[in-house]
Amino acid sequence: MSRVQLNPPQRAAVEHLDGPLLVLAGAGSGKTGVITHKIAHLIASGYQAERIAAVTFTNKAAREMAARVGQLVGRQRASGLQISTFHSLGLRLLREEREAAGLKRGFSIFDADDADKLLADLLGRDAELRKLARITVSRWKSALISPTRAVTEAEDDREASLARAYSEYQRHLGAYNAVDFDDLLYRPVELLREDPALAERWQNRFGYLLVDEYQDTNGAQYELFRRLTGPRAAFTVVGDDDQSIYAWRGARPGNIADLSRDFPHLTVIKLEQNYRSCGHILTAANRLIQGNERVYDKNLWSALGAGDRVRILACDDEADRVVSEMVSHRLRTGGQPGDYAVLYRSNQQARAFERVLRERNVAYRVSGGRSFFDRGEIRDVIAYLRLLTNPDDDAAFLRIVNLPRREIGPATLEQLGRYAGERGLPLFAAARGIGLSGRLGERSARRLGDFVEWAADLMMRSESEAPDSLVRQMLADIDYRAWLRDTAANRQQGERRAENVDEFVAWLGRHSEDDRGQPASLETLVGKLGLMDLMEREDRQDAAQVQLSTLHAAKGLEFPHVFLAGIEEGLLPHQNSLDEDNVAEERRLMYVGITRARRSLTLSYCRQRRRGRDLVDCQPSRFLEELPVDELDWPGKRRDNDDPEARQARGRAHLAGLRAMLDSE
DNA sequence: CTCGCGCGCCTTTTT
DNA sequence: GGCGCGCGAG
Secondary structure, three states: OOOOOOOHHHHHHHHOOOOOEEEEEOOOOOHHHHHHHHHHHHHHOOOOHHHEEEEEOOHHHHHHHHHHHHHHHOHHHHOOOEEEEHHHHHHHHHHHOOOOOOOOOOOEEEOHHHHHHHHHHHHOOOHHHHHHHHHHHHHHHHOOOOHHHHHHHOOOHHHHHHHHHHHHHHHHHHHOOEEEOOHHHHHHHHHHHHOHHHHHHHHHHOOEEEEOOHHHOOHHHHHHHHHHHOOOOOEEEEEOHHHOOOHHHOOOOHHHHHHHHHOOOOEEEEEOEEOOOOHHHHHHHHHHHOOOOOOOOOOOEEOOOOOOOEEEEEEOOHHHHHHHHHHHHHHHHOOOHHHEEEEEOOHHHHHHHHHHHHHOOOOEEEOOOOOHHHOHHHHHHHHHHHHHHOOOOHHHHHHHOOOOOOOOOHHHHHHHHHHHHHHOOOHHHHHHHHOOOOOOOHHHHHHHHHHHHHHHHHHHHHOOOOHHHHHHHHHHHOOHHHHHHHHOOOHHHHHHHHHHHHHHHHHHHHOOEOOOOOEOOHHHHHHHHHOOOOOHHHOOOOOOOEEEEEHHHHOOOOEEEEEEOOOEOEEOOEHHHHHOOOHHHHHHHHHHHHOOEEEEEEEEEEOEEEEOOEEEEOOEOHHHHHOOHHHEEOOOOOOOOOOHHHHHHHHHHHHHHHHHHHHHO
16 A cells, blocks of 8 residues: 555554454455555564465465565565465365375366366267356356265256266366366365364464455355354455456355355444545446445545546547547646556457557557466476376376377377276376287387386486476477477467477476475476466556456556446447346446546447448447436536536547647558 | 368456 | 358268
């Protein structure tokens, strides 16, 4: 928090140690500051750092929080703090309770892709069915429904067959010595529920729990939290139900309301002073969100002055218009490109803005995109590492056994699969034995044998050698670079892939020591990788670049000047949400967008929009009508008390805009 | 069964 | 404007 002083409710939230606390933190109300100050306060009050756990939803948020706490209390005193995502916390519990969980050393974490491949094996090629199965299995786990329960409670044939697939899927995960993302919550909860001694041990381990973005917790996360906090209920959760925008991926905003049921002594503190936005922007936000039914009513206020009115633009060419406004605004005020953001509902809307920004040579960056750890070449290397630490990981085995080509083809693998199935062996172990069975031709057997021998040697060496040099050696052995070059669509792509791999190996090198300077084992590193998030390197906000972002990806960010684009019926609220009768979540999305703006906010909509080949008429969003019309600058819309000064100001701005457009041609 | 072409449709995304 | 799926043909 940049302010040294806490305001009274913030201070109350920080100093409240007696019993469970829910902090309802409005947008821009300094909630991260409250959490970090609270951690500092806990340490000052005698809590040992290693007995404080703070939980966030993304690795990025966890990293930022750790950095801010470090600044506040000093790295020395902050060391040992457990600041992590729910999933990392679950992983840590599973690691330490590995035997109770029935897992072997080095167990793998399956990502969505691995899970999908496994389901494909179980269900065949029907993509629709697979997708349904993936979603259903994930829902069941998030709701803590076991395979057995899913099978017995199935209401129709379809559900019963999905439940059987779920059961098979879990069985296979077990055979692979693997867990999936949902298991990182589901299985710890299972352990805590079924083993009272274990539960007590973990409850004693953490003297105090803090949860950020509490409105985004799903059923399993809530249960993990509840079982870790135990009867002592020494916790602070911070959230804003008005910013709950992830119901579609399992978040249960109802968890906020349920807290006071599960913890009758819950104290609730509201943070309503906003330190981010000017008055007009907040008035618009408050008015809009009042359109939703809410359990806890909040009213944000700001001491920053009224600021500019919220502008609304009706456009013919929206991207062109918005960029023109942005450019002219910047010329008038002398700001940086990074002061501006264009926010929209769906990714595809970015394209038009990208085009115009490129044409005018304005630097920009776009939210989202493929994650570094999601790229094929990186996933390949990770599969190798997974196999080295967990020889039972059949998914990893299959991914790399013939990559680069070792002439171990489908026929060989089919034989191997059959052999393994008969003996109940993982593929790698089976591959070590099959050579003597006479099932494979001499050549195939030799190729498979060579691979297995090579891998086994690496496995042995991984016990003692440093991970990064081992990986370098391994990549040289298989001439991975040549493989990347040969399989790339063009030279450039091959180069880029090779660079990514280099960067990955460098990353391994940087993480080859743990916090205390001890060398990290390959096993530890691979575990970290499973939960590693996107592009650490691209995280920074860049002052030289306009930010293009979806509304979802913009949560938690702020910009001096924000343009919300495509504020139209069908886009925001999105048609699918209208069909599902879920306008409330769309309204919260719009609320999140509005409250990103510090000094100026411009909402735009198109009169007509290309949809495929044809041009369709657009209706301005119902949300625009819900805004306080007296506070808006909406050219073409009648206002009850339109003062001459504002009209003049608009005239001046318009002229400046024209001038800027001419300049920028 | 697999490949290729053409049509049609087109949220949000983390671990 | 691009991607994914479905259908048809080889």
